[in-house]
Amino acid sequence: MSSAIHKCPSCGANLTFDASLDKVSCDYCRSEFSVAEIESLHEKEMQKEEQYDSQTHGYHCQNCGAEVVTDTETSSGFCYYCHSPVVFSDKITGDYVPDYVVPFKISKDQAKQAFTKWVKKFKLVPKGFASPEHLEKITGIYIPYWMSDAHANIDVSGVGDVITTRNSGDKRYTTTKRYRFQRSGGISIEHVKTIASDKVNQALINSVESNTKGKLEPFSTAYLSGFFSQRYTIKREDVRAINEQKTKDYVEDLVRRQIDFQNIQFERNHKDINITKWSYILLPMWILTYNFKGKVYVYALNGENGESFGELPIDYSRLILHDVVGFIGLLTAALIGGKFLW
Numbered sequence: 001m002s003s004a005i006h007k008c009p010s011c012g013a014n015l016t017f018d019a020s021l022d023k024v025s026c027d028y029c030r031s032e033f034s035v036a037e038i039e040s041l042h043e044k045e046m047q048k049e050e051q052y053d054s055q056t057h058g059y060h061c062q063n064c065g066a067e068v069v070t071d072t073e074t075s076s077g078f079c080y081y082c083h084s085p086v087v088f089s090d091k092i093t094g095d096y097v098p099d100y101v102v103p104f105k106i107s108k109d110q111a112k113q114a115f116t117k118w119v120k121k122f123k124l125v126p127k128g129f130a131s132p133e134h135l136e137k138i139t140g141i142y143i144p145y146w147m148s149d150a151h152a153n154i155d156v157s158g159v160g161d162v163i164t165t166r167n168s169g170d171k172r173y174t175t176t177k178r179y180r181f182q183r184s185g186g187i188s189i190e191h192v193k194t195i196a197s198d199k200v201n202q203a204l205i206n207s208v209e210s211n212t213k214g215k216l217e218p219f220s221t222a223y224l225s226g227f228f229s230q231r232y233t234i235k236r237e238d239v240r241a242i243n244e245q246k247t248k249d250y251v252e253d254l255v256r257r258q259i260d261f262q263n264i265q266f267e268r269n270h271k272d273i274n275i276t277k278w279s280y281i282l283l284p285m286w287i288l289t290y291n292f293k294g295k296v297y298v299y300a301l302n303g304e305n306g307e308s309f310g311e312l313p314i315d316y317s318r319l320i321l322h323d324v325v326g327f328i329g330l331l332t333a334a335l336i337g338g339k340f341l342w
């Protein structure tokens, strides 16, 4: 076995070679593999990586640090995020091949229309913000996410109350019955997502991302044609704890909804969560940024369902202008009034 093979194909944790069994096993998800299986999986991964590297190119923006790739046919001379000039380079290496992608459903024209409609609601935005030249810079970009599937073993028990009230004449009777409950079983929690890039405005992306219900297609570089893709900058290992917590919260909520009692007190509250699969996925987003007085403002539109969110640059010089116009108007009115008084 080559020294590069150390990751579990299911969950990505480190593998251990057990010489006595001639097997490789994962301490985390307890999967077992033969050496041959691991070798052939590794071979396939390498092929996928080579193909990906030869069909894509990308840039590293010197100004904002964005790491972006696209297919070799697509190019633009500027960084999608900060609009600095960039030069594409052919060398992209590393473990960056996505597993799945949610393709774009919203076209560039539809995205532009949505932005124009949105921006019309606001006054005091800088003139350049809604100009056709600026609008042309709207970029379709895939945002990277780590997605996990998990299995949870649940074993909980405790007590809870059922409280009923009834009125009789002018009296009100409350009855509290206490019940014992026990729930146990296994459940699969799939598609828990966490953003894999710190080079994008996370709060903004999260607000648009949460509603993506789109069908995941196996990745092909064909999906990149005309679009860009942000490379992950946060490693899978660094989101493991986050995804485990998200899964746990979800299970917690599910269990509570299963127990239809009030004043729940757990005596045993055991939830064993195992991540069984990791995928590196791309979600589609139309992004338009605007650099105003040293700050980058972002407008984002979910490329699948059209939900949008934006930060608004406010041009206070236009606000002052409005006030001045108003003031002059008032002054003139007063003077005219004054004339009549005289």
Ligand SMILES: [Zn+2]
Residues within 6 Å of the ligand: 008, 009, 010, 011, 012, 013, 026, 027, 028, 029, 030, 031
């Ligand atoms: Zn594993």
Ligand SMILES: [Zn+2]
Residues within 6 Å of the ligand: 061, 062, 063, 064, 065, 066, 079, 080, 081, 082, 083, 084
């Ligand atoms: Zn940049």
